[in-house]
Amino acid sequence: DTGVSQDPRHKITKRGQNVTFRCDPISEHNRLYWYRQTLGQGPEFLTYFQNEAQLEKSRLLSDRFSAERPKGSFSTLEIQRTEQGDSAMYLCASSLGGLDNQPQHFGDGTRLSIL
């Protein structure tokens, strides 16, 4: 059973550069979520998709952030003009839609470091 896959695992970049992360959910899951986790904190919700539709965005998701899920399968999260405060672990999760009690299953995350 293949779990949620995220790429890359680590990304180091200079301030001001653009970065893009990819998430491949569990194949039968139609809901996909992005979270951000900083040191010593719990994950914070960024956005989620049901199939290809982006249904909710957090106010944490500034206009420098954009997420897509063009065919309802994998998703990308892009951060433009990165800032020091963007350094964090970016987590992707997926779940079955239709039943609210379905747990979200998480990937290993992408750790972003801004120099």
Place this chain on the structure above:
Amino acid sequence: AQKVTQAQTEISVVEKEDVTLDCVYETRDTTYYLFWYKQPPSGELVFLIRRNSFDEQNEISGRYSWNFQKSTSSFNFTITASQVVDSAVYFCALRGTGANSKLTFGKGITLSVRP
């Protein structure tokens, strides 16, 4: 708004001791779902247990048990006969229904189990 409070930050026990992790939540939803996740040093969030708000029966699953009390908005998690491999950060999370699909996490409790 939803909120999860994990007042304990760090707990240290000796192997084979029982340990209880506390969680208090706030929500205006009448139907909601509570989860516990484990994050070992490797970083991946692992789903452990879930409880629906309309089912207050407490359960035991192997060495894990949980105590859900709606009257006090608490969802405590107990590990019986702790093992070194239980050392991790444990997160309590809350989810609403329908469009309110995101998880709201607490700050986590770092559990250290010493041999």
